[in-house]
Every structure is written in structure tokens, then in C-alpha cells.
Amino acid sequence: MQTVKMVVTGPFSAGKTQFIQSVSEIDVVATERKISSEDERSVKNATTVAMDFGRITVDQDLVLYLFGTPGQKRFDFMWEILSEGMLGFIVMVDSTRPETFREARSILETFRAYAPTPFVVAANKQDREDAWDLEDMGHALRLDKHTKLLPCVATEKDSVKTVLLELLYSILSEIDGK
Amino acid sequence: MALRGNLRDFTITQLLNLINLASKTGTLVIDGVSEQAHVSFREGKLAYARIGKEDGNLASVLYKSNKINANQYKAIIERAGQMSDKELGLLLINAGYVSREDILLNLQSYFTDQLRRLFTWVEGIFRFENELLPPEDRINVRLDLENIIIEGSRQLRELEQLQDEIPSLDMALKFTERPLTNVNLSVDEWKVVKFVDPKNSMRLIARTNKLSEVEIRRIVYGLLQAGLVELVRPTDAPMPQSAKPLAPQEIEEKKSLVNKLIGRIRSL
Numbered sequence: 032m033q034t035v036k037m038v039v040t041g042p043f044s045a046g047k048t049q050f051i052q053s054v055s056e057i058d059v060v061a062t063e064r065k066i067s068s069e070d071e072r073s074v075k076n077a078t079t080v081a082m083d084f085g086r087i088t089v090d091q092d093l094v095l096y097l098f099g100t101p102g103q104k105r106f107d108f109m110w111e112i113l114s115e116g117m118l119g120f121i122v123m124v125d126s127t128r129p130e131t132f133r134e135a136r137s138i139l140e141t142f143r144a145y146a147p148t149p150f151v152v153a154a155n156k157q158d159r160e161d162a163w164d165l166e167d168m169g170h171a172l173r174l175d176k177h178t179k180l181l182p183c184v185a186t187e188k189d190s191v192k193t194v195l196l197e198l199l200y201s202i203l204s205e206i207d208g209k
Numbered sequence: 210m211a212l213r214g215n216l217r218d219f220t221i222t223q224l225l226n227l228i229n230l231a232s233k234t235g236t237l238v239i240d241g242v243s244e245q246a247h248v249s250f251r252e253g254k255l256a257y258a259r260i261g262k263e264d265g266n267l268a269s270v271l272y273k274s275n276k277i278n279a280n281q282y283k284a285i286i287e288r289a290g291q292m293s294d295k296e297l298g299l300l301l302i303n304a305g306y307v308s309r310e311d312i313l314l315n316l317q318s319y320f321t322d323q324l325r326r327l328f329t330w331v332e333g334i335f336r337f338e339n340e341l342l343p344p345e346d347r348i349n350v351r352l353d354l355e356n357i358i359i360e361g362s363r364q365l366r367e368l369e370q371l372q373d374e375i376p377s378l379d380m381a382l383k384f385t386e387r388p389l390t391n392v393n394l395s396v397d398e399w400k401v402v403k404f405v406d407p408k409n410s411m412r413l414i415a416r417t418n419k420l421s422e423v424e425i426r427r428i429v430y431g432l433l434q435a436g437l438v439e440l441v442r443p444t445d446a447p448m449p450q451s452a453k454p455l456a457p458q459e460i461e462e463k464k465s466l467v468n469k470l471i472g473r474i475r476s477l
Binding site (some may be wrong): 033035054072081087088089093118133134136137139140143144147167175192193195196199200201203206207 | 285334376377379385433442463466467469470471477
């Protein structure tokens with residue numbers, strides 16, 4: 032059986048675990064722990080400390096694994112391990128929390144340095160009123176015009192599917208040398 | 210126990226704080242990446258500082274701060290080369306070229322600047338020599354460290370932010386499509402811009418221009434913010450296994466695999 036891996040990364044509370052949960056055929060193997068920091072607890076109650084793990088079986092011989100990285104910087108030693116051998120990666124960004132954009136940029140650069148694999152940026156929570164426009168986010172994240180910045184709602188399966196498909200199209204283009 | 214260690218574990222700010230609190234007397238010697246620094250203290254106050262080959266003699270300090278002109282500086286070097294700074298200072302005061310306050314203020318400013326430069330050092334081995342006092346032929350100052358420490362802490366926060374923005378100096382830079390016209394750049398910025406090329410990592414550019422990690426990060430951050438450059442992977446960087454060119458058969462296999470994945474995701 033062949034297995035392939037995609038990594039879902041991004042800052043703390045960007046929606047990585049939810050993204051994987053929306054499409055995984057198994058309950059996500061989450062390594063969430065109760066948050067001890069008061070500042071972070073005001074955003075959510077539990078966070079990923081090692082990785083999330085979701086699975087999509089393609090056929091008898093092929094399985095896609097989705098790995099979610101821990102968002103907090105103090106767990107960044109995990110990132111390089113998780114990025115090894117990945118087909119591509121998705122950077123999740125919470126469109127309603129501009130204070131995390133700088134960190135998202137930093138994570139993006141770090142992953143690009145680990146492996147020159149294709150990636151897309153998913154602007155999560157685009158269904159919220161206070162979500163930033165994609166164009167503004169693109170500038171804030173300093174994305175070049177070739178980088179795909181996709182609207183996303185991690186709780187909606189179709190939205191997550193679109194992001195995954197766009198990443199796969201990018202991978203296909205890269206193989207074709209476009 | 211000797212006070213010695215690595216700046217990676219113990220920052221300059223922490224060191225100065227310790228020297229200040231313990232009212233230490235002696236010299237902090239730091240072997241940096243490309244230079245050595247000597248900073249002397251008396252009872253926890255800054256007395257003297259020099260980095261690398263710049264010995265900070267009185268004549269050069271006064272010349273750099275425009276207190277004496279080029280001819281006067283040349284004459285001092287020729288005629289009073291063997292004189293100690295204390296003797297030279299007295300001579301200049303008596304001759305009416307400078308006042309005592311001029312000398313002290315300019316030396317204080319020079320030593321503080323030297324110390325500020327140290328805040329940008331993140332690598333280096335340090336040791337505190339209790340027995341090593343400032344050179345006797347130099348004029349010592351007596352500067353409280355508190356303000357310098359506060360400023361250093363500010364710089365440290367800036368460094369942390371810059372590291373967040375530009376986590377790795379092993380990345381290279383390339384120009385964006387925005388034309389580089391009508392842009393006012395400083396000398397240091399031009400030095401960096403001159404080497405912007407996907408072949409050159411930021412670490413290489415810093416080394417070539419003798420810029421510290423903080424200095425190169427600060428300049429690159431400015432250029433990034435202005436949209437003039439973007440970060441790219443250096444073209445000559447070793448490619449990870451997965452990025453090595455694929456054989457034609459492998460390409461077809463990989464395409465088939467990705468197409469299978471696309472089909473499956475669509476059907477979810």
C-alpha cells in the first residue's frame with residue numbers, strides 16, 4: 032500500500048484541526064491538550080501539541096494522510112519532521128485575526144525553506160462578517176501573484192475539498208513543469 | 210565561578226543587568242563571529258568600550274564627532290602619537306580646542322555606541338575578567354547602565370520580531386516586478402540591494418557586507434515591506450530528496466497518483 036502525505040499548517044487557532052476533520056474518513060487522531068495560557072485560552076480551550084492526523088483512502092493501494100501541525104511556535108521542532116516527504120502543504124490563516132498574519136507569513140517561509148513543494152494558502156473563516164478581503168490578506172501576507180490564496184470555511188466539507196483540489200492542481204502543474 | 214558562556218544562552222542585556230546589579234569591576238571580553246569586543250566596568254558602571262580594531266583613541270573620537278578638523282587630527286597623530294589620551298586631553302583643553310565636557314560627552318557617546326553595536330550580537334563566547342581593567346592610557350567614563358539596558362531590551366524585542374519575519378537567513382532574495390526607481394535607499398540598503406540575486410543567501414550577503422544578523426534582517430525587512438524584494442529559496446541550495454528531477458516514468462507515475470487523489474477528493 033502506498034501512502035502520501037499533505038501537511039496542514041498555520042498559526043495557533045487558524046482552524047487546522049477542523050479542516051482535517053471536515054474531510055477525514057476517520058475521527059481525527061488529535062493530540063489536543065487543555066490550554067494553560069490565559070491569553071490563548073481566550074481564543075480556544077484546547078490546542079494541538081504534537082500533530083493531528085486524518086485519512087482519506089483513495090483505493091486499495093493508495094491512502095492520503097493529512098497531518099496538522101501544532102500552531103504554537105514552541106512546538107515548531109515538530110514542523111520539520113512533519114514536512115519530510117510531503118506532497119504539498121496548506122497554510123491556514125484565520126481571516127478574522129490579522130494579528131496572526133505575520134506569524135502565518137513566518138510559518139509559510141519556514142515550510143518553504145524545509146521543502147520546495149507546492150503549497151496554497153487557505154483564508155479560513157471567510158463566512159464571518161469581520162473576515163478580511165482576500166486581496167488585502169494577500170498584501171498583508173506578502174504573497175506573490177503566483178501563490179493561490181483561497182477562501183475557506185474549514186467547517187464546510189465542500190470548501191475544504193476545493194482547497195485540497197487546488198493544491199493537487201498546483202502539484203500537477205509542477206509535475207508538468209508549468 | 211567564572212562568568213563565561215555563550216551569547217546564545219545569555220544575552221548582552223542579561224549580562225549588563227548582572228554586571229549592573231552586582232556592581233562588578235573588570236572587563237567583559239566577547240569573541241564575536243568576526244570581531245572581539247572589550248567592555249570595561251567600574252563598580253557596575255561603563256568605563257570603556259572598544260570593538261575590533263577601532264581602539265577609540267581620543268583623537269579619532271573627537272575627529273569623528275567634528276570637534277577637531279582633519280588637519281588638527283593629522284597633526285595630533287604625527288606629533289602626539291606617543292601621548293596618552295589623558296595627556297592629549299589636557300593639551301587640547303589648555304590649547305582651547307575643546308572643553309572638558311566636550312571630551313567626556315563625546316567619549317560617553319562613543320562608548321555607548323559601541324555597546325549598542327553589541328546588542329546586535331547573537332553569537333559569541335563571552336568571559337568576564339575581574340583582573341582586567343581598562344587601559345591606563347585611555348580616559349575612562351562613568352556611565353549608568355540602566356538606560357542602556359532598557360534600550361537593549363527594546364532592541365532585543367525588535368530582534369525577536371525580525372526573526373519572526375525572516376526566520377532563516379539561508380533564504381535568498383529576488384526583485385519583485387516593482388521597478389526600483391525613485392527609491393531613496395541608505396548606503397547599507399544599497400550594499401544589500403547590489404547583491405540581490407536568487408543565488409545569494411541573505412547570510413552570504415551579510416557576510417560579504419560585514420553586516421550582523423540583526424542588521425541584514427532589519428534592511429531586508431524594510432525592502433520586503435516596501436515590496437521591492439521577495440524571499441526565495443537559493444538556486445544553488447541542496448534540493449531535498451523529493452525535489453530532485455524525476456525520471457520520465459516517475460513523472461507519469463506521480464501524475465497518475467495525483468490524478469487518483471483528485472478523483473477521490475472530488476467524490477467525497
